Every structure is written in structure tokens, then in C-alpha cells.
Amino acid sequence: MxxxxxxxxxxxxxxxxxxxxxxxxLAARWRKAENEHSLDEWGLGGRSFGTWITWFLLGGDLYxxxxxxxxxxxxxxxxxxxxxxxxxxxxxxxxxxxxxxRLWSVSHKHGYVTTSDFxxxxxxxxxxxxxxxxxxxxxxxxxxxxxxVGIQAVLxxxxxxxxxxxxxFIKDLPLLIAFGVLAAYTYSSGxxxxxxxxxxxxxxxxxxxxxxxxxxxxxxxxxxxxxAKAGDAFAQTNPATGQPRGALAPGEAGQxxxxxxxxGSALALFMYPHSITATLSSRSxxxxxxxxxxxxxxxxxxxxxxxxxxxxxxxxxxxxxxxxAIPQLFxxxxxxxxxxxxxxxxxxGALVPAAIMSIAAANLFTRNIYKDFIKPDATAxxxxxxxxxxxxxxKVGALAxxxxxxxxxxxxxxLLGGIWILQTFPALVGGLFTRWFHRxxxxxxxxxxxxxxxxxxxxxxxxxxxxxxxxxxxxxxIGEIGYIxxxxxxLNLVVTVVLTVVLRAVKAPDGVDETSPxxxxxxxxxxxxxxxxxxxxxxxxx
Numbered sequence: 001m002x003x004x005x006x007x008x009x010x011x012x013x014x015x016x017x018x019x020x021x022x023x024x025x026l027a028a029r030w031r032k033a034e035n036e037h038s039l040d041e042w043g044l045g046g047r048s049f050g051t052w053i054t055w056f057l058l059g060g061d062l063y064x065x066x067x068x069x070x071x072x073x074x075x076x077x078x079x080x081x082x083x084x085x086x087x088x089x090x091x092x093x094x095x096x097x098x099x100x101x102r103l104w105s106v107s108h109k110h111g112y113v114t115t116s117d118f119x120x121x122x123x124x125x126x127x128x129x130x131x132x133x134x135x136x137x138x139x140x141x142x143x144x145x146x147x148x149v150g151i152q153a154v155l156x157x158x159x160x161x162x163x164x165x166x167x168x169f170i171k172d173l174p175l176l177i178a179f180g181v182l183a184a185y186t187y188s189s190g191x192x193x194x195x196x197x198x199x200x201x202x203x204x205x206x207x208x209x210x211x212x213x214x215x216x217x218x219x220x221x222x223x224x225x226x227x228a229k230a231g232d233a234f235a236q237t238n239p240a241t242g243q244p245r246g247a248l249a250p251g252e253a254g255q256x257x258x259x260x261x262x263x264g265s266a267l268a269l270f271m272y273p274h275s276i277t278a279t280l281s282s283r284s285x286x287x288x289x290x291x292x293x294x295x296x297x298x299x300x301x302x303x304x305x306x307x308x309x310x311x312x313x314x315x316x317x318x319x320x321x322x323x324x325a326i327p328q329l330f331x332x333x334x335x336x337x338x339x340x341x342x343x344x345x346x347x348x349g350a351l352v353p354a355a356i357m358s359i360a361a362a363n364l365f366t367r368n369i370y371k372d373f374i375k376p377d378a379t380a381x382x383x384x385x386x387x388x389x390x391x392x393x394x395k396v397g398a399l400a401x402x403x404x405x406x407x408x409x410x411x412x413x414x415l416l417g418g419i420w421i422l423q424t425f426p427a428l429v430g431g432l433f434t435r436w437f438h439r440x441x442x443x444x445x446x447x448x449x450x451x452x453x454x455x456x457x458x459x460x461x462x463x464x465x466x467x468x469x470x471x472x473x474x475x476x477x478i479g480e481i482g483y484i485x486x487x488x489x490x491l492n493l494v495v496t497v498v499l500t501v502v503l504r505a506v507k508a509p510d511g512v513d514e515t516s517p518x519x520x521x522x523x524x525x526x527x528x529x530x531x532x533x534x535x536x537x538x539x540x541x542x
Contacts, residue, residue, distance in 0.1 A: 005159040006331060012340025013158065013347060016204070017178070020197045020348050024185030027192040037381035039113050042190035042388065043363045045281040047108065051290050053195055054282040057356070058291060059298050060198035061278045062089075062269065065150030065350030066143075066414075068205070071302065073322040075309025079234050079246030081254055083306055084262045089299040091266035097292040100270065101285045102432045102520040108280075109519045114360075115276050115428050116368035122431040124511020125439040126372050131446050132424045133368035136273040137394075139417035140361045143272070144398035146414055147350035147357075149323065151178055152402065154343045157327040172403055178347070183395050186355045187388050191281055194355040201352050204345035206301065208330075212311075212342075213304045216333050220314050229314040238463075256480035257472045264486035268422040273360035274353065284524040354395070362391035412468035416457055419471065419485035423449035426496050432520065439511045441499035449492030456484045 040047055049057060067085070074082030103118065112118045115136065120129035152175055160174050185193045217223055227248065234246040250258050269275060282288055312329045319325050330342040366387040371378050378386070427442045462469025475482040 006336055006339065008336035009331065009340035009343055010158050010160060012337055013154070013343045016200070016341070016344035017181075017347060020200055020351065021181050021185065023196050023200065024181070024189060024193040024351075027185070027189040027196040030192055030196055037384050039363060039366065039380070039383050039387055040111070042384050043113060043359050044277065045191040045195055047281055048283050049195060049281050049287070050283060051287050051294075054278070054287050054291050055294055056198040056202050057191075057195045057278045057281065058275070058295060060194060060201050060349075060352035061274050061356050062353075063205070063298050063302065063349070064143075064147055064353040065346050066146040067302070068305065068346050068349050069150050069153055069323050069326055070146075071306050072309035072312065072326045075306050076312045076317075076325045077246065077309075077322045079230075079250075080248055081246070081250045081258060082309060083303075084258050084265070086299060086303045086306060088262040088265040088269070089302055090296065091262065092269050093292050093296050093299075095266060096270050097289065099429050099432050100279055100292065101288045103276070103428075104279060104282065104285050104288050105522045106432070106515055106519045108524065109522050110515065113280070114273065114364050114367050115271075115424070116364060119427050119431060120368070120372070121514045122435070123427070123437075123439040123442065124513065125443070128427060128439050128443050128446075129368050129372065131443060132427055133364040135420050135424050135446075135450070136364050137361045139421040140273055140357050141394065141398060142401070142413035142417050143274075144354050144357045144361075144394065145401040146411070147354040148175060148179065148398060148402045150350045151175060151347050153321075153323050154327050154346050157324060157331050158343060175402070176399075178351070179395060179399050182351050182354060183392050186358060186391055186395075190388075191277065191356065191359055194352045195281070197348065197355075198352050201345070201348040204341060205349060208342045208345045209301055209304050211334075211338065212308060212330075216308075216311050216315070216329070219333060220311060226310050226314040230310040233313045253481070256475070256478075256482050260475075260482035260486045261472065264422060264483040264489065265418065267425055267489065268418050268485065271421045271424050271428060273364055274357040277356060277360040277363065285521075286523070354398075358391040358394045358398075359387075361394045362387040362389075365390045412465075415468065415471040416454065419453035419457060419488055420450060422485045422489050423453065423492050425489060426493055430496075435513055436500065437496055438500040438503040438508065440508065441496045441503055444499050445492040445494075445496030448495045449488040452491055453484055453488035456488070460484075 071082060071085050074085075076082075103115075106112065106121075107118060110117075110121055112121065114133065116129040116133040119132050120126055123129075155174050217226060220226055231248050234244060234248060236245050237243065238245045270279075279288060282291070308326050308329060311333075312325045315329055315332060317325050317328050317332065319328055327343065327346065331339045334342060366383050370386050371383060375382070423446050426437065426445060430437050430442075456473050457471060458467050460468065460470045460473055471484050472481050473484050473487075474480070475487050
């Protein structure tokens with residue numbers, strides 16, 4: 001580890017940070033809307049993005065700074081079990097090909113901005129809509145916090161902010177500045193800012209990974225030496241557990257965990273509000289279909305990125321916090337100027353998703369809490385104003401989370417977020433294909449999944465934590481260790497199906513479905529998709 005501040009790397013980092021800051025503010029003039037005071041414009045970019053902009057936006061949304069830091073860090077800590085992120089991102093794209101175009105169509109036809117809008121319209125239930133909205137906000141908050149953790153890891157490795165004895169304000173000042181800039185351009189430009197910045201972010205990440213996967217192995221003697229050294233390191237006993245540190249390939253005992261974690265994560269990924277926000281910003285159904293076919297290019301990048309964990313072991317990287325392993329590898333192996341490029345890729349990789357996540361959480365609050373329960377007669381301009389303010393509050397909350405709590409707390413809440421958000425799958429995806437599920441059964445299933453998932457995660461201990469020590473536990477009735485989120489999801493589904501049968505048998509009152517079958521295949525050019533008048537004025541127009 002180099003002593004002091006890496007001035008060259010810091011200068012390059014600041015250059016790229018200033019570049020994306022300027023782009024973030026200029027984005028307000030990019031594709032400038034006639035009416036800026038609507039959530040369609042501020043929160044969804046006018047629903048006008050084409051194939052490539054959507055691809056970069058979704059990529060910037062899903063492959064975050066935390067992905068850049070945490071996936072290879074998992075490999076560095078435990079071996080190939082950390083590769084679960086690669087198969088789950090492969091599984092997710094055929095899955096979303098089946099339902100995202102349907103969600104886009106019905107959302108454009110009815111002007112839905114959030115998944116909760118759709119759930120309320122489909123099932124006629126504000127209670128179920130509120131449950132989906134609250135779950136989305138809870139799951140998103142720690143995700144934003146982890147983006148700031150990614151920036152903080154880069155700043156620590158560059159030597160910015162001083163040591164542990166430095167005054168807290170001086171130490172955290174660079175992070176506060178980054179947060180302030182992010183908050184300002186998100187407030188002014190909305191979703192257009194991360195959409196424009198995503199081009200720079202993804203270009204930098206692809207360049208860094210392409211160079212790293214060639215340059216670092218050459219310096220370390222090739223992949224044979226890298227894997228040999230990693231294998232030797234994983235074979236050593238971990239004093240805390242008395243077991244080997246890890247393995248180059250998961251053992252038989254870990255296969256259920258690996259498989260259920262990959263499947264559960266694939267089901268959960270596009271339940272997150274920020275992924276839906278990026279999806280609904282596209283201009284046509286065909287844009288979504290094309291993106292599901294080209295987004296797997298990011299999975300290729302992720303597989304190469306994961307190999308950096310083995311390289312960090314082979315390079316002899318020693319860090320007290322595994323999240324610092326890859327930034328430290330970059331500083332040790334690259335020339336200072338290119339280390340700055342790599343750090344900028346991680347830093348910008350935090351700004352793009354953090355902006356989208358805060359917008360998505362703010363839209364959920366505005367449409368499904370503020371308008372549904374506080375001010376039903378809110379105008380489009382009032383909605384936009386509230387959403388802008390809430391997006392700032394969400395970022396402040398995430399920043400306070402990072403500055404006041406241990407980083408493991410943020411990671412624990414992120415693990416919980418994945419378990420929670422998966423419980424919205426039956427209402428959202430189920431609702432896109434069938435109206436059979438009863439709204440009360442969906443709400444009861446959601447509650448059972450949330451309670452079981454939270455309590456099961458609370459009971460997981462690790463060598464360093466008494467509670468929330470992981471996201472895997474014994475599956476009831478099977479006896480294998482599996483992903484808690486998937487077990488909770490199965491319980492959720494069972495409760496939903498059983499209660500639906502009972503409620504339909506007793507003819508319990510069903511909500512009003514405001515959608516029709518043709519809404520789910522409508523495209524942008526179809527009559528009424530983007531210009532449909534609200535019911536109150538439709539009669540006067542004819």
C-alpha cells in the first residue's frame with residue numbers, strides 16, 4: 001500500500017468527476033421537454049429513450065459501484081462461490097423478456113410511473129399498492145448507501161481524508177462534496193442526468209476491465225500462477241471457523257446455497273424500483289425487447305470482473321476490509337494515471353445508480369403514498385416538486401446511514417432488501433399475466449414472506465456477527481442450506497394460492513381491474529397509448 005495521497009490518481013479522478021458533474025447539469029437541456037413539471041419528464045426522462053440510451057441506463061443502473069467492488073471481493077474472501085452473480089445475471093434476461101414488455105405496454109397506456117401504480121390499477125387495492133411501495137423504498141435505501149460505500153472505498157485507497165484519527169468532518173468531506181453534487185444535478189435534471197452520464201461510466205468500466213484482464217495477469221505470471229496461488233490461499237484454515245478459507249469451486253455442501261441464491265437473485269433483480277424506472281423511460285415496447293437480448297454483454301463483463309478477486313490474492317493484497325481489495329489491487333498494479341481512471345470508473349459507477357435509485361424511491365413515495373393517502377388532488381406540478389424534495393431526503397438518509405453506522409450494517413440491510421423485494425414478485429409479475437390472484441391473498445402472502453424472511457435472516461450468525469450474518473439458512477422440510485429470500489418467496493406463493501382459493505370460494509369482494517387484455521401488448525404508436533385522457537375529461541373531448 002502506498003503512503004499518503006496518490007496525487008496523480010486523485011487528479012485523474014477529479015477530472016472525470018468534474019466532467020460528469022458538468023454533464024449532469026447540462027442534461028437538463030438535453031431533450032428538453034415542453035412541460036418539465038411532470039413525473040413523466042423529471043422521473044422518466046419523458047419516456048423517450050431509445051435502444052442504446054436504455055441499454056446504457058439499465059447497465060448503469062444494475063452494474064453499480066458496489067458490484068464493481070463487492071463481486072470480486074466475494075471471490076477474494078471465499079472463492080468461486082462469489083461467482084453466483086454471473087449465472088443469476090444470465091438467468092434474469094430470458095425471465096424479463098417474458099414480462100417487461102407487458103409492463104411497459106400497460107404502464108404507457110395508463111400513465112403508470114411505478115410498479116405500485118400498476119398493482120393498484122390491476123387489483124383495485126391501495127393497501128397492496130402501499131405494501132409494494134413501502135417494500136421498494138425500504139429495499140432501495142441501503143442500496144443507495146452502498147454506492148456511497150463504494151466511493152468511500154476508492155477515496156480511502158487514494159489516501160483522501162486522512163487516517164482514522166482525523167477529524168470526522170475532514171475525513172468525510174470528499175464524500176460530502178460528492179453527495180452534494182449528486183443531489184444537485186439529480187434535482188435539476190432528473191433521470192436525464194444519469195442517462196447521459198451512463199455513457200461515460202460504462203465506457204470507463206469496459207476500458208478498465210479490458211486492460212485489467214490482460215495487463216494484471218502478465219504482471220503476475222499468467223492465469224496458471226494466479227489460480228495456483230489462489231488455490232493455496234483458499235486451502236489455508238480460517239482461525240475464526242476452523243475450516244478452509246474458501247475453494248476454487250463450491251463444494252457439494254454449498255451447491256444448494258449457490259443455486260438458490262442465483263435463482264432468487266434473478267427473480268428479485270427487476271423487482272427493484274430503479275430497474276423498473278429505467279425500463280419505463282424507454283420509448284417503445286420493442287426497445288425493451290431488444291435490450292433483453294443485448295444486456296447479457298454486461299454478464300460477460302461481470303465474469304471477467306469477478307476474476308479480479310483471484311488476482312488480488314495472487315498479488316498479495318492484504319486489507320482489513322474486503323471491499324478495499326480491488327481498489328488496492330488497482331493502485332498497486334496500475335501506473336498512477338490509469339489507477340485514477342479505474343477509481344473514476346468506480347466512483348462514477350456509484351453516481352449513476354444512486355441517482356436512479358433516489359428518483360425511483362421518490363416516485364414511489366409521491367405517487368403511492370403522498371397522492372394516494374395524503375393529497376389525492378395533487379397536480380402534476382405538485383407531484384414533481386414533492387418527488388424532487390423526497391429524492392434529496394432519500395440521499396440524505398443514505399448518507400447519514402453511511403457516516404453513522406458500521407459498513408457491515410449497510411451490507412446487512414442490503415441483504416435484507418433482496419429478501420424483501422422478492423416478496424413483491426407475485427403481485428407484480430403474477431398480475432401481468434393473470435387476474436386470478438385475490439388482492440387480500442396477495443397482501444397476506446407478502447406479509448408472511450416479509451416476516452419469515454426478516455426473522456430467518458435475523459437468526460443467521462457469522463464469526464463476526466450475532467445477527468444478520470448472511471442470507472442463507474436451512475430450508476424447512478428439505479434440510480439443505482439455501483437462500484432465505486427464495487424460501488420466503490415460496491411460502492409467500494403458497495399462502496397466496498391457498499387463500500385465493502378460499503376467498504374465491506366464499507366470493508370475497510374483488511377489486512376493480514382498470515386494465516384490459518389489449519393493454520398488455522400495446523405499443524407507442526397505438527391509439528391512446530401516450531395521449532389517453534383521464535376519465536374525467538374523456539367524455540368532454542368527444
